[in-house]
Amino acid sequence: MGIRVTVWNEYRHEKSEARVSEIYPKGIHGAIADFLGKDPEITVRTATLDEPEHGLTDEVLDNTDVLIWWGHMAHSEVRDDIVEKVCTKVLKGMGFIALHSAHFSKVFKRLMGTACTLRWREIEESERLWVVEPNHPIADGIGPYIELEHEEMYGERFDIPTPDELVFIGWFKGGDVFRSGCCFKRGYGKVFYFQPGHETFPIYYNEQIQRVITNAVKWSKPTIWLDKIEAPKVEPLEKI
Amino acid sequence: MGIRVTVWNEYRHEKSEARVSEIYPKGIHGAIADFLGKDPEITVRTATLDEPEHGLTDEVLDNTDVLIWWGHMAHSEVRDDIVEKVCTKVLKGMGFIALHSAHFSKVFKRLMGTACTLRWREIEESERLWVVEPNHPIADGIGPYIELEHEEMYGERFDIPTPDELVFIGWFKGGDVFRSGCCFKRGYGKVFYFQPGHETFPIYYNEQIQRVITNAVKWSKPTIWLDKIEAPKVEPLEKI
Amino acid sequence: MGIRVTVWNEYRHEKSEARVSEIYPKGIHGAIADFLGKDPEITVRTATLDEPEHGLTDEVLDNTDVLIWWGHMAHSEVRDDIVEKVCTKVLKGMGFIALHSAHFSKVFKRLMGTACTLRWREIEESERLWVVEPNHPIADGIGPYIELEHEEMYGERFDIPTPDELVFIGWFKGGDVFRSGCCFKRGYGKVFYFQPGHETFPIYYNEQIQRVITNAVKWSKPTIWLDKIEAPKVEPLEKI
Amino acid sequence: MGIRVTVWNEYRHEKSEARVSEIYPKGIHGAIADFLGKDPEITVRTATLDEPEHGLTDEVLDNTDVLIWWGHMAHSEVRDDIVEKVCTKVLKGMGFIALHSAHFSKVFKRLMGTACTLRWREIEESERLWVVEPNHPIADGIGPYIELEHEEMYGERFDIPTPDELVFIGWFKGGDVFRSGCCFKRGYGKVFYFQPGHETFPIYYNEQIQRVITNAVKWSKPTIWLDKIEAPKVEPLEKI
Numbered sequence: 001m002g003i004r005v006t007v008w009n010e011y012r013h014e015k016s017e018a019r020v021s022e023i024y025p026k027g028i029h030g031a032i033a034d035f036l037g038k039d040p041e042i043t044v045r046t047a048t049l050d051e052p053e054h055g056l057t058d059e060v061l062d063n064t065d066v067l068i069w070w071g072h073m074a075h076s077e078v079r080d081d082i083v084e085k086v087c088t089k090v091l092k093g094m095g096f097i098a099l100h101s102a103h104f105s106k107v108f109k110r111l112m113g114t115a116c117t118l119r120w121r122e123i124e125e126s127e128r129l130w131v132v133e134p135n136h137p138i139a140d141g142i143g144p145y146i147e148l149e150h151e152e153m154y155g156e157r158f159d160i161p162t163p164d165e166l167v168f169i170g171w172f173k174g175g176d177v178f179r180s181g182c183c184f185k186r187g188y189g190k191v192f193y194f195q196p197g198h199e200t201f202p203i204y205y206n207e208q209i210q211r212v213i214t215n216a217v218k219w220s221k222p223t224i225w226l227d228k229i230e231a232p233k234v235e236p237l238e239k240i
Numbered sequence: 241m242g243i244r245v246t247v248w249n250e251y252r253h254e255k256s257e258a259r260v261s262e263i264y265p266k267g268i269h270g271a272i273a274d275f276l277g278k279d280p281e282i283t284v285r286t287a288t289l290d291e292p293e294h295g296l297t298d299e300v301l302d303n304t305d306v307l308i309w310w311g312h313m314a315h316s317e318v319r320d321d322i323v324e325k326v327c328t329k330v331l332k333g334m335g336f337i338a339l340h341s342a343h344f345s346k347v348f349k350r351l352m353g354t355a356c357t358l359r360w361r362e363i364e365e366s367e368r369l370w371v372v373e374p375n376h377p378i379a380d381g382i383g384p385y386i387e388l389e390h391e392e393m394y395g396e397r398f399d400i401p402t403p404d405e406l407v408f409i410g411w412f413k414g415g416d417v418f419r420s421g422c423c424f425k426r427g428y429g430k431v432f433y434f435q436p437g438h439e440t441f442p443i444y445y446n447e448q449i450q451r452v453i454t455n456a457v458k459w460s461k462p463t464i465w466l467d468k469i470e471a472p473k474v475e476p477l478e479k480i
Numbered sequence: 481m482g483i484r485v486t487v488w489n490e491y492r493h494e495k496s497e498a499r500v501s502e503i504y505p506k507g508i509h510g511a512i513a514d515f516l517g518k519d520p521e522i523t524v525r526t527a528t529l530d531e532p533e534h535g536l537t538d539e540v541l542d543n544t545d546v547l548i549w550w551g552h553m554a555h556s557e558v559r560d561d562i563v564e565k566v567c568t569k570v571l572k573g574m575g576f577i578a579l580h581s582a583h584f585s586k587v588f589k590r591l592m593g594t595a596c597t598l599r600w601r602e603i604e605e606s607e608r609l610w611v612v613e614p615n616h617p618i619a620d621g622i623g624p625y626i627e628l629e630h631e632e633m634y635g636e637r638f639d640i641p642t643p644d645e646l647v648f649i650g651w652f653k654g655g656d657v658f659r660s661g662c663c664f665k666r667g668y669g670k671v672f673y674f675q676p677g678h679e680t681f682p683i684y685y686n687e688q689i690q691r692v693i694t695n696a697v698k699w700s701k702p703t704i705w706l707d708k709i710e711a712p713k714v715e716p717l718e719k720i
Numbered sequence: 721m722g723i724r725v726t727v728w729n730e731y732r733h734e735k736s737e738a739r740v741s742e743i744y745p746k747g748i749h750g751a752i753a754d755f756l757g758k759d760p761e762i763t764v765r766t767a768t769l770d771e772p773e774h775g776l777t778d779e780v781l782d783n784t785d786v787l788i789w790w791g792h793m794a795h796s797e798v799r800d801d802i803v804e805k806v807c808t809k810v811l812k813g814m815g816f817i818a819l820h821s822a823h824f825s826k827v828f829k830r831l832m833g834t835a836c837t838l839r840w841r842e843i844e845e846s847e848r849l850w851v852v853e854p855n856h857p858i859a860d861g862i863g864p865y866i867e868l869e870h871e872e873m874y875g876e877r878f879d880i881p882t883p884d885e886l887v888f889i890g891w892f893k894g895g896d897v898f899r900s901g902c903c904f905k906r907g908y909g910k911v912f913y914f915q916p917g918h919e920t921f922p923i924y925y926n927e928q929i930q931r932v933i934t935n936a937v938k939w940s941k942p943t944i945w946l947d948k949i950e951a952p953k954v955e956p957l958e959k960i
Contacts, residue, residue: 113426114427117470126480130876133665135668135704157864161401231357236361333855371637396612411655571835642884667834712840
């Protein structure tokens with residue numbers, strides 16, 4: 001069955017903005033699911049905000065190894081009880097990949113414990129993502145950098161805890177830098193934040209970006225799951 | 241005026257359990273405020289759960305550089321809006337020192353993003369806190385270890401993000417170890433978790449423990465404050 | 481061909497001390513090679529100090545993915561040019577596993593940049609190795625801890641750089657703790673230090689210890705190799 | 721007496737290249753000593769390669785709290801015994817600040833344990849140093865970034881261990897990024913690498929650069945010294 005990935009998308013821009021739906025006619029989730037689905041190790045499904053329970057029912061979460069998250073304009077509409085369920089699942093082992101504007105998603109902010117603020121602008125500038133850890137599994141096959149012709153600028157200071165591993169640093173033509181690929185461990189789960197992916201640019205069709213996301217899925221898949229979050233009272237192992 | 245410290249205590253055990261009130265007749269907060277107050281660089285006040293707004297009014301928080309937190313049996317009674325205010329204040333620069341069972345406080349869990357679970361028992365065993373970073377300001381003046389005759393055991397695995405700095409590792413007679421002194425940065429704020437301090441033992445009268453907490457206050461005091469948590473749109477600095 | 485492991489052993493205690501040779505009649509390297517060799521993913525060879533070039537010829541190093549190192553009484557006899565070659569190989573991608581008293585080996589000290597000092601005693605006390613990162617690949621299959629009936633005590637402060645990942649903390653009956661399982665990245669190579677393994681105890685026959693070492697081999701095997709250590713002059717990618 | 725700083729400079733470019741001596745008539749060390757000497761907390765002296773013992777006699781090192789290092793064309797001429805003495809002193813507590821091309825100095829490479837390679841070019845491009853940790857003492861008073869009109873480009877991948885703290889990321893006009901301000905702990909000593917400072921540009925007259933170096937001196941000054949590097953045999957603290 002391989003790695004069971006659920007690609008979650010807010011799926012609002014695509015419905016209301018022609019320039020977005022032209023780039024992503026099947027939604028951003030559809031585009032991501034398409035390339036992931038070609039990997040023989042990966043089984044993919046999608047879920048979106050406006051589905052019942054945002055598409056994240058217990059049945060879906062129980063069958064998800066890695067959850068990919070794209071959201072932007074409707075973070076506040078995500079139900080707190082579902083945020084709670086998703087975060088708990090991460091702490092038990094589920095991988096979580098936050099893409100682009102998901103830096104401000106409730107789930108990511110909660111896993112970080114910080115405000116996740118940054119500086120930004122949208123002027124169609126180019127970005128170059130430099131690989132800082134060339135032998136990290138997430139950078140596998142990428143080479144020294146990824147070029148993006150147009151991307152929204154996200155700039156430092158990015159208010160996150162110091163990442164456990166910093167894999168990419170973004171260079172923006174307009175003069176900014178960004179910690180664009182960051183790994184965190186939270187509980188039994190692995191979290192990867194990846195900055196590229198503005199809705200008005202065809203970022204998720206870029207083969208190197210697809211490779212990074214595929215690599216991140218494989219890196220973040222759980223090896224073991226925690227059964228139950230608990231703080232047990234235990235007996236001493238030595239005579240005191 | 242020096243460093244303005246607020247010592248927050250749940251202050252319930254002291255009211256309901258004679259063995260606790262005998263040890264801490266002025267409350268745990270009173271005992272901590274007493275030794276901190278002797279330091280000429282520190283101005284101290286206290287706040288407790290059952291005061292209006294848990295004693296953490298805007299006026300109090302606006303005049304707090306470092307907040308010390310002790311809670312245990314009533315974590316759930318702490319109002320979410322006040323947790324929110326405290327966490328925001330930390331992200332803006334306020335130091336936060338979580339003592340002992342505050343590992344399960346809403347504020348600490350939220351700053352960590354994890355469940356903060358651990359293993360525990362209470363059999364009056366001895367603990368020895370080993371200094372792992374002898375030149376860390378929090379370990380200043382401590383020597384190689386601190387001995388505690390009796391302490392509640394907190395054991396690994398402690399579900400926290402990897403600390404930015406690990407200062408103490410606890411050894412328990414009954415056979416367990418614990419990351420007992422951990423530093424984290426969150427936003428502009430510094431956070432220190434320190435494990436000793438069970439309510440039925442006179443831990444906070446131990447001079448080395450007092451020294452660690454005093455050191456932690458000085459380490460976590462803000463150097464600069466963030467005015468406002470925001471994600472500003474900015475102009476490019478270079479022509480694109 | 482799988483992962484090509486070379487187990488290097490100083491191989492002196494076994495020749496001069498009966499109590500050691502009784503435990504390790506084929507040498508410590510032989511014992512380690514024996515259990516690793518049973519893993520279908522691993523191809524194993526050995527090398528020892530008194531062989532020509534300490535058994536670490538270019539041909540051997542060129543065909544080694546992971547080098548395991550055990551040394552104690554003769555660190556100073558290891559030739560500097562071979563230390564240099566081994567370190568360079570690590571920076572290019574070779575995994576390096578330093579066992580027990582290899583904390584003081586030239587190779588490990590050089591990769592760390594610190595003195596790697598610690599406190600120690602040898603009184604046949606018990607050790608319990610606690611797993612701090614239960615979902616780390618090196619802890620796979622281990623459970624909450626490993627019990628060792630007798631081990632030499634290695635205690636804090638251990639003078640190493642802060643590990644990238646801390647997997648095990650050792651508890652010693654005599655009252656000490658130790659960061660017993662530490663991961664470091666150096667160049668393209670992964671380094672694991674693992675404290676158990678005193679020559680007078682049958683540590684390397686313990687199945688959990690064997691499991692940790694086998695896990696560490698798989699974790700530290702190179703994914704990609706760096707061709708050449710160089711600092712190239714490069715052309716600008718943007719017009720300035 | 722304050723913080724006793726020794727500014728070490730290779731001092732060769734200034735003697736052989738007019739364009740360098742015009743910018744730094746008193747040598748790079750002289751320029752750095754000049755601005756540091758104005759700080760009432762700092763006492764400064766200088767030392768250079770061609771002095772006896774490179775100016776780093778025992779007497780000098782014994783009276784140095786923080787050593788600043790600038791070198792470039794003559795790294796190999798630095799005597800190994802003096803490198804050894806300097807590194808030992810760092811492990812005992814001395815602060816060490818490696819400037820610009822000192823990334824390739826013997827001392828820095830040895831403290832890192834890596835090759836410290838990077839990509840580079842020299843085309844008079846501009847650099848902008850972004851502050852990633854705005855409340856770090858080294859960034860105190862700097863604001864969001866430092867602009868340098870012309871600087872040699874140093875680009876990723878920079879082969880260093882993951883820094884304990886990453887304070888600055890450099891943006892270069894030509895399209896590269898660099899971890900330009902990195903903190904490391906080694907033994908009892910604190911190490912700061914700071915990338916700006918090519919000899920043909922008047923970088924060390926920039927007031928913000930001066931502020932960073934001054935901040936780094938204060939950050940890296942030892943709080944306690946380790947008397948002796950040793951691995952003592954110790955008695956058990958508990959009955960076994």
